[in-house]
Amino acid sequence: MAQVPKSVQKLIEAFERLPGIGPKTAQRLTFYLLNAPREEAENLAKAALEMKEKTTFCSVCFNIGESSPCNICDDAARNQSIIMVVENPLDILALDKTNFKGLYHVLGGVISPLENIGPSEIRIKELLPRLKKGVVDELILATNPTVEGEATAMYIQRLISPMDIKITRIARGLPVGSDIEYADETTLSRALEGRKEY
Ligand SMILES: [Zn+2]
Incomplete structure (x- = not known):
């Protein structure tokens, strides 16, 4: 044979x-x-x-970069009071083309019971110490508009809601089921501007 x-x-x-x-x-x-x-x-x-x-993972936001903290976390000119939660580093690449100049937090995935991915498999608990410092006053949930992305946003919203932080979700200008990393700049800018309190 x-x-x-x-x-x-x-x-x-x-x-x-x-x-x-x-x-x-x-x-x-x-x-x-x-x-x-x-x-x-x-x-x-x-x-x-x-x-x-x-490359290495940023120890603060878990973005990929050539240093840790990454050049975004390290940039004092960025607005430290607003953190945008995204699924993966490629989302940052897309979102940073908009005029958003806050910080990010990369989850490294989404909650997906079908794939056995629970909240502890992604970087949700790593987000909490960043919020406890009293500097952050808005958290934007920018997970993808998919079933898993929505479920993950909802989970984080429930977890954070006892804290005194405004939680927003990017607007539905993004087509349902689509990926942020592939969205164009205009669509992303609109989705960000139209974010609603969650
Ligand atoms: Zn970083």
Whole structure:
């Protein structure tokens, strides 16, 4: 019986572990690289390693950056009294193109019972000490307008409501089920301006 070489099998398996990549795509990517010039495989491997070596999670907001605290948390010119809660670092990339100049908090996911992700699997408890300092007076919940994103926003709202902090949710200008990271600047600006008390 014909077998693929072990090294090929290993790469297929590595691709399969990536989110959103099934066995077929993993095979396609592997055979693409098998036929591509050596340089292309090298660039991919190098970029992945370099990213791991040069980036770190900010110890304050859990954004990715090349330093901790990240350049956003470290920027004294930003409004320290307002924190926007987002699902992942790519959301910051999109939202920071709007004129929002407060701080962020990256959850690193959403509550999803179907995927066994509970509140303790994402960075909710890490948010609490940031709110206890008495500096923050508004928390904007900017999770995606999906079922999980709404459930996560609701969970945080319940948790924070005993504290004396205004809680807002970005407006529904965003299409339901869509992702903040892919939304355009105008839509995001409108969603932010139209935020409502939660
Ligand atoms: Zn930070």
